Structure formats: structure tokens, C-alpha cells
Amino acid sequence: MKNIKVGLLGFGTIGTGVVKVIQQNCGILASRLGATIELARIADLDTTTDRGVELSPGVLTDDAQGLLNDPGIQVVVELIGGYEPARTFVLQAIRNGKHVVTANKALLAKHGDEIFAAAEVAGVDVMFEAAVGGGIPIISAIKENLGANNFYAFYGILNGTCNYILTEMDEEGKDFSDVLDEAQKKGYAEADPTFDVEGVDTAHKLALLLSLCFGTKVDYDQIYTEGISNITALDIEYARDFGYKLKLLAIGKRDGDKIEARVHPTMIPEDYPLAAINGVFNTVRLVGDFSGPVMLSGYGAGMNATASAVMGDVLAVARDLQTDCGSRMPALGCPQSELLPLSIKPMEQIVTHYYLRFNVKDQPGVLAKIAGVLGEHEISIESMVQPHRHEAEAVPIVFMTHAAEERNVNAALAEINKMDVIRDETLLIRVEDHLE
Amino acid sequence: MKNIKVGLLGFGTIGTGVVKVIQQNCGILASRLGATIELARIADLDTTTDRGVELSPGVLTDDAQGLLNDPGIQVVVELIGGYEPARTFVLQAIRNGKHVVTANKALLAKHGDEIFAAAEVAGVDVMFEAAVGGGIPIISAIKENLGANNFYAFYGILNGTCNYILTEMDEEGKDFSDVLDEAQKKGYAEADPTFDVEGVDTAHKLALLLSLCFGTKVDYDQIYTEGISNITALDIEYARDFGYKLKLLAIGKRDGDKIEARVHPTMIPEDYPLAAINGVFNTVRLVGDFSGPVMLSGYGAGMNATASAVMGDVLAVARDLQTDCGSRMPALGCPQSELLPLSIKPMEQIVTHYYLRFNVKDQPGVLAKIAGVLGEHEISIESMVQPHRHEAEAVPIVFMTHAAEERNVNAALAEINKMDVIRDETLLIRVEDHLE
Numbered sequence: 056m057k058n059i060k061v062g063l064l065g066f067g068t069i070g071t072g073v074v075k076v077i078q079q080n081c082g083i084l085a086s087r088l089g090a091t092i093e094l095a096r097i098a099d100l101d102t103t104t105d106r107g108v109e110l111s112p113g114v115l116t117d118d119a120q121g122l123l124n125d126p127g128i129q130v131v132v133e134l135i136g137g138y139e140p141a142r143t144f145v146l147q148a149i150r151n152g153k154h155v156v157t158a159n160k161a162l163l164a165k166h167g168d169e170i171f172a173a174a175e176v177a178g179v180d181v182m183f184e185a186a187v188g189g190g191i192p193i194i195s196a197i198k199e200n201l202g203a204n205n206f207y208a209f210y211g212i213l214n215g216t217c218n219y220i221l222t223e224m225d226e227e228g229k230d231f232s233d234v235l236d237e238a239q240k241k242g243y244a245e246a247d248p249t250f251d252v253e254g255v256d257t258a259h260k261l262a263l264l265l266s267l268c269f270g271t272k273v274d275y276d277q278i279y280t281e282g283i284s285n286i287t288a289l290d291i292e293y294a295r296d297f298g299y300k301l302k303l304l305a306i307g308k309r310d311g312d313k314i315e316a317r318v319h320p321t322m323i324p325e326d327y328p329l330a331a332i333n334g335v336f337n338t339v340r341l342v343g344d345f346s347g348p349v350m351l352s353g354y355g356a357g358m359n360a361t362a363s364a365v366m367g368d369v370l371a372v373a374r375d376l377q378t379d380c381g382s383r384m385p386a387l388g389c390p391q392s393e394l395l396p397l398s399i400k401p402m403e404q405i406v407t408h409y410y411l412r413f414n415v416k417d418q419p420g421v422l423a424k425i426a427g428v429l430g431e432h433e434i435s436i437e438s439m440v441q442p443h444r445h446e447a448e449a450v451p452i453v454f455m456t457h458a459a460e461e462r463n464v465n466a467a468l469a470e471i472n473k474m475d476v477i478r479d480e481t482l483l484i485r486v487e488d489h490l491e
Numbered sequence: 492m493k494n495i496k497v498g499l500l501g502f503g504t505i506g507t508g509v510v511k512v513i514q515q516n517c518g519i520l521a522s523r524l525g526a527t528i529e530l531a532r533i534a535d536l537d538t539t540t541d542r543g544v545e546l547s548p549g550v551l552t553d554d555a556q557g558l559l560n561d562p563g564i565q566v567v568v569e570l571i572g573g574y575e576p577a578r579t580f581v582l583q584a585i586r587n588g589k590h591v592v593t594a595n596k597a598l599l600a601k602h603g604d605e606i607f608a609a610a611e612v613a614g615v616d617v618m619f620e621a622a623v624g625g626g627i628p629i630i631s632a633i634k635e636n637l638g639a640n641n642f643y644a645f646y647g648i649l650n651g652t653c654n655y656i657l658t659e660m661d662e663e664g665k666d667f668s669d670v671l672d673e674a675q676k677k678g679y680a681e682a683d684p685t686f687d688v689e690g691v692d693t694a695h696k697l698a699l700l701l702s703l704c705f706g707t708k709v710d711y712d713q714i715y716t717e718g719i720s721n722i723t724a725l726d727i728e729y730a731r732d733f734g735y736k737l738k739l740l741a742i743g744k745r746d747g748d749k750i751e752a753r754v755h756p757t758m759i760p761e762d763y764p765l766a767a768i769n770g771v772f773n774t775v776r777l778v779g780d781f782s783g784p785v786m787l788s789g790y791g792a793g794m795n796a797t798a799s800a801v802m803g804d805v806l807a808v809a810r811d812l813q814t815d816c817g818s819r820m821p822a823l824g825c826p827q828s829e830l831l832p833l834s835i836k837p838m839e840q841i842v843t844h845y846y847l848r849f850n851v852k853d854q855p856g857v858l859a860k861i862a863g864v865l866g867e868h869e870i871s872i873e874s875m876v877q878p879h880r881h882e883a884e885a886v887p888i889v890f891m892t893h894a895a896e897e898r899n900v901n902a903a904l905a906e907i908n909k910m911d912v913i914r915d916e917t918l919l920i921r922v923e924d925h926l927e
Contacts, residue, residue, distance in 0.1 A: 076639050076781055086706065086829040087638050184636060190782040192628070192636030200620060200628030202523050203512050203802030270522065328788065331767045345512050345799035346626040346789060352764065353785035363781035366639030378816035393522040 057090040059373045062122040062153075064144055065134035066099035066115065069158055069185070071106040072362025073132060078108065084366075088373055096122045123147050130372050132365060133157040142166050149173045149181070154375070154382075156368040158185035158361055164259035164275045167266065171386040180375060181386040182368035187260040188213060188337045190360030191353040192367065197267045197341065198388035204343025206268040208491045210323075211305040213260040215335035215355040216244045216251040217283050221301055221320075222333040225291050231284060243335060253282035254303060254318040261305035265316055268341070269309050270389050271397040273316065279402045281319040290412060290484065293453050294322050296440065297410075299486065300330035306487070313400040322410055322486040329490065342491045403462040408437070408486035411456065411464075413471065414449040414479040421476045422452060432467035434459040449478035455486065493526040495809045498558040498589075500580055501570035502535035502551065505594055505621070507542040508798025509568060514544065520802075524809055532558045559583050566808050568801060569593040578602050585609045585617070590811070590818075592804040594621035594797055600695035600711045603702065607822040616811060617822040618804035623696040624649060624773045626796030627789040628803065633703045633777065634824035640779025642704040644927045646759075647741040649696040651771035651791040652680045652687040653719050657737055657756075658769040661727050667720060679771060689718035690739060690754040697741035701752055704777070705745050706825050707833040709752065715838045717755040726848060726920065729889050730758050732876065733846075735922065736766035742923070749836040758846055758922040765926065778927045839898040844873070844922035847892065847900075849907065850885040850915040857912045858888060868903035870895040885914035891922065 061077075063070055077084070077094050085091050097110065098119040122128060123144060131148040133155060135141045141162050148155050150173065157163070163170065163183055174181040184194045188211070197206075212218050216238060223234040235252065238244035250256050258280040265273045283303050294301045299322035308315040323330050328350055332338040337355025342348050354360035375383050385391070415421045426436060435457045441450065456464070468481050497513075499506055513520070513530050521527050533546065534555040558564060559580060567584040569591060571577045577598050584591050586609065593599070599606065599619055610617040620630045624647070633642075648654050652674060659670040671688065674680035686692050694716040701709045719739050730737045735758035744751040759766050764786055768774040773791025778784045790796035811819050821827070851857045862872060871893045877886070892900070904917050 072781070080639055080641055080780070083641055083706075084639060087634075087825040089826055089829075190637075190779075190785060192632045192785070195631065195636050196628045198523075199807055200631050200803035201626075201799060202806045203516055203520060204799055205516055205519055270519075328764065328767050331764050343626075343799060344516070345508070345795040345802075347793075347796055349626060349628070349787070349789035351785070351787050354783045357783075359781040360783055363637060363640055363779060366781075367636035370638045371635055374819055375816075378814070378819055380811075380814035380816035380819070383810055383814055383816070383819070389523040390525055393525075 056085065057377060058093050059090055059130065059376055060093050060095040060128045061130045061132060061369060062095055062125065062128040063097040063132045063134065064119060064122065065136065066097050066101070066106065067134065068358045069361045069365065070097065070134045071108055072358035073134070073365050074108045076362050076366045084370070088370060090373060090377055092369065092373060095128050096125060098122045119144060123151060128153060129376055130154045130156060130369060132369065133159060136161070138162055138165065145170055146173055149177045149179055152177060152179060154180040154372040156182045156365055156372060158183065158365055160186040160256070160259040160263060164262040167263070168272055172391050174382065174386055175391055178381045180372050180382045182372060183263070184368050185361045185364035187263050188339055188351070189353065189355040189357065190363045191337060191339065191351045191355070193339045193351050194267060196349070196351065198384065201341065201343050201346050201349065202388060204346050206309065207342045207344065208308040209264060209268055209339055209341045210329060210487070210490055211260065211264065211339040212302050212329065212332055212337055213305050213355060214251050214257045214303060215337060216248065217257070217303040218333070218337070219243050219335050220252070221283060221303065224288050225300070228288050228292070230288050231286060252284050254280040257303060257305050257318045261307060261316060261318055264305065265307045265314060266387050268307060269314055269395070269397055270387070270393065271314065271395045274399065277316070277399045279317040279319065283320050285482065286320055289451070290482065293412070293440065294410070297438065297455055298325050299323060300325045301484070302329070304487070310400065312397055314397050315405060316399045317402065317405070320484050322484055323490065324488065327490060340490060403465065405461040406458050408458055408488045409456045409464055410484040410486055411454045412482040413452045413477060415452055416448070416476045416478060417450045418476065424474065424476065425452065425471055428467050428471050429454070432463040434463055434467055492521065493813060494529050495526055495566065495812055496529050496531040496564045497566045497568060497805060498531055498561065498564040499533040499568045499570065500555060500558065501572065502533050502537070502542065503570065504794045505797045505801065506533065506570045507544055508794035509570070509801050510544045512798050512802045520806070524806060526809060526813055528805065528809060531564050532561060534558045555580060559587060564589060565812055566590045566592060566805060568805065569595060572597070574598055574601065581606055582609055585613045585615055588613060588615060590616040590808040592618045592801055592808060594619065594801055596622040596692070596695040596699060600698040603699070604708055608827050610818065610822055611827055614817045616808050616818045618808060619699070620804050621797045621800035623699050624775060624787070625789065625791040625793065626799045627773060627775065627787045627791070629775045629787050630703060632785070632787065634820065637777065637779050637782050637785065638824060640782050642745065643778045643780065644744040645700060645704055645775055645777045646765060646923070646926055647696065647700065647775040648738050648765065648768055648773055649741050649791060650687050650693045650739060651773060652684065653739040654769070655679050655771050656688070657719060657739065660724050661736070664724050664728070666724050667722060688720050690716045693739060693741050693754045697743060697752060697754055700741065701743045701750060702823050704743060705750055705831065705833055706823070706829065707750065707831045710835065713752070713835045715753040715755065719756050721918065722756055725887070726918065729848070729876065730846070733874065733891055734761055735759060736761045737920070738765070740923070746836065748833055750833050751841060752835045753838065753841070756920050758920055759926065760924065763926060776926060839901065841897040842894050844894055844924045845892045845900055846920040846922055847890045848918040849888045849913060851888055852884070852912045852914060853886045854912065860910065860912065861888065861907055864903050864907050865890070868899040870899055870903055
């Protein structure tokens with residue numbers, strides 16, 4: 056039986072999970088593959104902490120170069136995270152003719168072009184199923200099974216921390232900061248949660264899905280990214296009153312030679328299956344011209360689910376190694392030369408529905424003034440609530456609009472926010488009323 | 492650019508869909524693949540009906556042998572359906588060294604062993620993503636992305652006709668036969684619906700999923716198969732009262748060297764994402780030891796979604812052809828020699844929860860008698876309703892049980908059904924209270 060040697064860069068949580076899969080399911084792996092997978096080396100600066108897994112002597116090392124230059128190692132699994140030294144190591148592995156498996160979305164969102172091009176030159180695989188949606192096989196679905204489709208659009212819940220926070224806010228009526236505190240205590244949110252709650256992590260994943268679905272290079276910096284920290288329990292309650300759930304969505308749409316690429320809190324109809332994905336689960340709804348809508352859900356993070364995805368990639372690479380076929384498929388599913396020069400549509404040109412919450416002085420005529428300005432900017436109102444009329448200085452008025460151009464909404468809000476009846480900044484939440 | 496010649500056996504609805512994908516998305520296919528896909532021949536006994544697609548002269552023929560023996564054709568797509576001549580043609584294609592793509596679940600459920608073994612000998616691929624769950628990439632997910640997992644269990648809604656009927660019964664309160672009539676008029680059900688509504692189609696798909704998930708040969712005839720034709724709108728209403736939805740599920744579970752393999756109407760908690768899959772949609776919830784639960788949903792049938800899955804397989808085979816790697820992966824994800832000798836657990840040994848609807852004479856003491864017999868057979872009652880106490884001769888009493896062994900339930904029902912207070916046969920519906 057053939058033996059395939061794997062080297063692991065980074066021995067943190069996910070790395071430990073990978074070791075566990077290889078050890079616990081070695082029989083299954085060998086019988087499916089007809090070959091054994093040997094964890095030949097693990098490189099990490101910390102070689103002393105007990106990770107709760109047993110390793111053969113000599114496997115764990117702090118010498119990444121030794122691993123990268125070991126001619127016996129055919130597959131390098133990069134689980135260091137971040138930009139450097141991950142980028143340098145991955146490029147080095149590629150140049151040394153090794154296939155690469157990584158879970159590093161930040162690295163690929165920013166340096167994917169360079170890495171994918173290098174892999175194509177070297178004729179090696181770069182696989183990254185674990186980088187988007189944890190254990191959900193979304194990347195492979197786009198590249199392979201649904202690969203005969205022209206994709207119209209996709210919608211993703213891609214950050215478990217945000218989805219957990221929004222679910223708790225919804226179910227318990229608590230405010231953002233309280234739920235965040237709890238999530239940090241439970242280990243569902245980092246000590247510095249910015250990366251998650253401000254949508255950065257979701258945007259990294261969106262960049263990868265855009266490249267895969269639409270076959271294009273994406274300038275990550277041009278992705279519109281808005282997090283959930285401004286959302287209040289009140290907005291979630293109003294959303295419910297209107298028949299919507301609030302989710303942080305990654306949205307990708309194709310429109311001719313332009314694409315929509317945006318991450319923001321989004322209201323979606325409560326009877327959509329996407330709206331039922333709660334807690335730390337992730338999901339992607341993908342719409343192809345022949346497949347129609349396909350939805351995949353599962354754990355979006357965590358040691359075990361991520362290790363499952365990493366090992367799925369290792370299996371795929373191992374099959375390529377067994378048949379000596381070199382790189383069977385480009386990293387993005389099509390060669391770099393075939394990538395289309397699509398550009399990201401400016402947010403001003405987006406057309407969608409809007410939830411607008413104004414905080415106004417409680418006095419007669421305010422509603423008419425606001426509605427008047429909206430009308431002047433070609434924004435028509437679908438429904439309105441003025442929920443709690445009480446003695447407070449400022450009261451909320453909430454409008455749901457019909458489809459409108461964001462340019463017009465911005466212009467209207469700029470005008471309205473200047474009115475002396477407006478007490479605080481107006482909150483705008485986009486509404487996807489009809490998911491293709 | 493390399494050209495890959497495909498031959499199509501069967502030019503019905505799905506065949507027409509495949510032609511449409513190849514024609515409409517030829518640019519996408521070529522850019523993803525770096526090769527062109529040529530539909531070289533289509534064999535069908537009917538060469539005259541207009542399918543609404545244009546073909547080059549000479550492509551459509553009634554000569555299947557000519558196609559199977561054409562040395563230029565590298566991939567044969569079988570879309571005839573049924574056992575013969577599909578079986579003979581597929582085996583012949585394999586012996587002629589051609590890769591095979593098929594959507595034929597009946598054929599593979601019954602003759603899979605023979606076909607997969609022949610493919611292994613010949614060193615060709617047999618791909619069948621379209622055979623289970625239409626456009627949903629479930630087979631590939633099991634074989635590849637989730638392939639490093641030890642699967643505990645899976646639950647599938649795999650027949651769109653049944654799910655449409657149950658959804659309509661639920662939402663409109665209509666009875667089975669009325670909804671079936673409508674479904675037939677709308678084209679969602681066949682003129683002879685037995686195959687769908689009695690669970691046969693679902694059982695075919697279950698057989699394939701069992702083989703893939705648990706790496707075992709499955710004796711299709713031993714799969715317990717019960718359809719939805721005995722379900723009434725009343726049962727669906729009671730299910731709702733207890734907090735459940737009723738679905739026709741394909742259930743596969745691993746228990747040591749035994750597997751559970753059963754198709755039957757099943758009540759599941761209404762807040763499970765599976766319960767929200769309505770209408771003609773299909774879904775599979777798959778539970779791996781590392782991945783945790785993963786759910787995939789989409790159109791389970793229809794020309795376009797099925798053609799999407801067929802073409803995903805053609806793409807995969809085409810990639811193998813481009814790298815000259817022969818058969819990259821056995822049809823079931825592991826070689827025939829590695830399949831485990833697991834046996835199907837007899838239904839008598841199943842342990843689950845039960846919904847039992849008794850039709851009894853409306854007289855005092857009946858409830859106590861029934862409860863007494865259930866107790867004697869170690870069946871404990873979780874809840875009970877005696878919904879409509881009126882003047883009718885027979886009234887329903889509904890029990891929900893705690894977990895019980897099916898052997899005991901059968902023994903208790905045999906005894907209860909003999910009582911003179913029982914008017915009609917008791918209805919038993921299994922309840923999956925906790926999907927792993």
C-alpha cells in the first residue's frame with residue numbers, strides 16, 4: 056500500500072483536529088484511499104504545550120524549513136493563519152513541488168492571485184475547502200458538481216460568531232453588547248471580536264466565493280463591508296413584525312460584466328430556509344442557471360468540522376498523487392488565464408429594499424416631512440410603523456421601502472438627517488426580499 | 492484545446508436538459524475545463540420528436556450499438572432509466588473502456604455490485620451524482636469532501652412528489668388523494684404514482700447512500716419501505732399539535748456491524764431545519780464524527796437540476812481524461828474489496844419513538860385498557876390526546892410514546908387490535924425525536 060507523507064505547518068486548534076482525524080479514522084482513510092496517510096512532520100514554534108494527542112518522536116519540530124525542504128513530504132497543510140509567514144511558506148512549498156491545503160481565508164483573499172498563479176506554474180494543487188464555511192463542502196460544489204452552471208447569485212451566512220449573536224439577540228431580546236460579552240465567555244467570540252463582528256472575516260470568504268462562482272479576480276479592498284455592531288434588539292423585533300429575520304449576509308450577484316459584492320446586516324423573509332439557520336451554523340445558498348437554488352449548511356468553524364474539511368482536501372490531493380496526474384484542477388476551478396475582468400459595482404448603484412429607522416422628535420407632521428423627502432428621491436414606501444408613542448424625547452419611525460437605488464436612498468437620508476426633527480443618525484438596513 | 496466526445500443514451504427530459512447545458516454553457520465549460528465537450532452522438536428509439544433543441548445532422552441515431560462501439564466516444568451518459576436495456580448498455584460501455592455517467596438509481600440500487608465491479612476491472616469511472624437528490628451534490632460530498640469522516644447517520648427527504656404532497660396536506664389541510672390528483676394534473680406526480688408514493692424511489696436512493704456512507708454492499712430487498720398513502724390530514728394536524736412535521740424520510744444509521752435502513756413517514760421536531768424543506772425540494776442531513784451535521788438541499792428532480800448534476804459528473808470525468816489518470820476513484824469511494832459486510836438490522840430491533848392513533852368506540856375505560864397493554868409491553872407514554880369527543884361511532888385516541896423497541900410495539904398493537912373496542916386498524920408513525 057502506497058504511503059502519502061503530509062507535513063503540517065501550525066499546531067493550534069485546527070492542526071490538533073487534523074492530527075485527531077488522521078489518528079482516529081486511519082482505517083477509514085486507508086480503505087477509501089487504498090493508501091496510508093502519514094503525518095510525517097508538524098512544525099510549530101511551540102513544541103512543548105500538550106495538545107492532548109500523542110505523536111511519534113521527532114514528528115513535532117520548530118523547523119518549518121526542514122519540513123518545506125523534506126523531499127519525502129508531498130502535501131503541506133498550512134494552518135498558521137494570517138499573512139506572514141504563511142504566505143512565504145505556502146509559496147515555498149509550491150515552488151518545491153508540494154501540493155498545498157490551507158484553511159487560511161485571510162491569506163487567500165489578499166494574496167490568492169500570487170499563490171494560485173505560482174501553483175499553476177508549478178503544476179501543484181492548492182485546496183482550501185476549510186477556508187469558507189468550515190465543514191460545508193461549498194468550494195468543491197462550486198468548482199466541480201455545480202461547475203456546469205452559470206451562477207446568478209449566492210447568499211452566505213459565513214461567520215458563526217455573528218450568527219450566534221444575532222440568534223441570541225432575536226431569541227432572548229438582548230442587546231448586542233450583552234450577547235457579545237456572553238459569547239466571549241463561552242468561547243464563541245474572540246477577546247478582540249472586531250474581525251468577526253465588523254464583517255472582515257465574512258468579506259474574506261466572500262472574496263473567495265466570488266472568484267469561484269464568477270471566475271474572476273476580486274479586489275478584496277473594494278468589497279463593501281458593514282458589521283453588526285450597530286444593530287439593536289429593537290431592530291430585530293421590528294424585523295420580526297415585518298416578517299423578516301436579520302442575518303449578516305455575504306452577497307454575490309452577477310450583472311453582466313459587473314458583480315455585486317457586499318457584506319452587511321440583511322433582513323430576509325422569515326419563511327426562507329436561510330432564515331432558519333441559527334446559532335453557530337453557517338450556510339450558503341447558491342443559484343445556478345440549471346441547478347436552481349442549492350443550499351448547504353453545517354458548522355462553520357471549530358476544531359472538528361474544520362479538520363474534516365482539511366482532510367477532505369488531503370484525500371483529494373492524495374488521489375491525485377496516487378494516479379500521478381499532477382494538478383488535476385486549478386485552484387479556482389478554471390485557469391488564471393480564463394479569469395474574467397469583472398468589476399465590483401459601486402454600492403451607490405445597488406438596487407434593493409430598505410429598512411429605515413428614524414429617531415425623531417415626537418411632534419405632528421414629522422412623518423409627512425420624511426415621507427415627502429423619500430418621495431422626492433423616487434423612494435416609495437411599502438409599509439411604515441411608528442411603534443411606541445410615549446413621552447420620550449425621541450421616538451422611532453420605521454419605513455420599509457420598495458426597491459430603490461442606494462444612491463437615491465443616500466441622498467434622501469443626507470437631506471432628512473439635516474432636519475431639526477431628527478434626533479440621532481438614521482439606521483439603514485438592507486432587505487433582500489426575493490433571494491434568486 | 493482538447494475535445495472530449497460524449498455519447499448520450501436516452502433523449503427524454505433529462506437528456507434534453509443535458510443537451511441544453513452543453514449548448515447554453517459551452518463557454519463556461521470550456522473555460523473551466525480547458526477543453527471542449529462535444530456531444531458526438533445521441534441514441535434513442537425515437538428520432539423524430541421535436542425536443543426543442545437543435546442538433547447537428549447525424550448526431551441523433553436509433554443505433555445504440557454504434558454509439559457504444561464508437562472508439563472516439565470516451566464518456567457514455569446513460570439516461571434511459573429502468574433495468575434493461577440500461578444494464579446491458581452500461582456494462583458494454585464499461586467493457587469498451589468508456590467512463591459512464593448515469594442518473595439511474597433503480598439500476599444502481601439493484602445491479603450496482605455488478606456494474607461497480609466491472610468498472611473496477613476495466614479501470615473506468617462510474618459517476619451517478621444525479622441518481623440521488625437531483626441537483627444536490629450529496630454523493631460527491633460523501634465520497635470526497637466528507638470522506639475523512641466516520642458517518643453515524645443520515646436522514647433524507649429524497650422524493651419531491653411525496654414532499655410536495657405532504658407539504659400541501661399540511662398547508663391546505665387536504666387529504667392525500669385530493670392532493671395526489673392535483674399533483675398529477677400539475678405534472679408533479681406520475682399517472683401511476685406507486686413508485687413515488689409507496690417509497691420505492693426513496694428506497695433506491697437510500698440503498699446508494701448506505702453503500703456510500705457506510706462502505707458496504709446493500710441488499711436492496713431488505714430495506715424496510717413504507718409510503719405515505721395511509722397518512723391522513725388529521726395525522727398531520729395532530730403532528731403539528733405535538734410540535735412535529737411529517738416527512739417521508741430515508742434513514743440510515745450505523746450501529747456496530749449493523750445498519751438501520753428504512754423508508755417511512757416520520758415525524759420530526761418542527762424547529763429542525765429539515766422540517767422547513769417544503770414542496771418539491773429534497774434534502775439530506777448527514778452526520779459525520781468530525782464534520783458534525785451537514786445539510787444539503789435543492790431541487791431533487793426536474794430537467795434542469797438533474798442535467799446540472801449529470802454535467803458535473805461529465806466535468807469530473809473530463810478532468811480525469813485530460814490528465815490521463817484512468818479511474819481516479821472507485822464508484823463508491825472505496826474499492827469493492829474494502830466494502831464491509833454490514834447487515835441490515837431487522838425492523839423488530841429498531842428503537843424509536845412512536846405516534847399511535849387508535850380508532851376506538853367512544854366509551855369509558857378504553858383509554859385505560861390501551862394504556863395498560865402498552866405498559867405491559869414496556870412502552871411508556873410521553874403524551875396523549877383524545878382530540879374530538881363527539882357522537883361518531885369511532886373516535887381517535889393518539890399516544891406519543893417514549894423510546895421503545897419496535898418488537899414490543901408490534902406485540903402490543905397485535906393485542907390491542909384484537910380488542911372489541913377497536914374499530915379500525917391502528918395507525919403507527921415513527922417519530923425521530925433527536926436527529927443525531
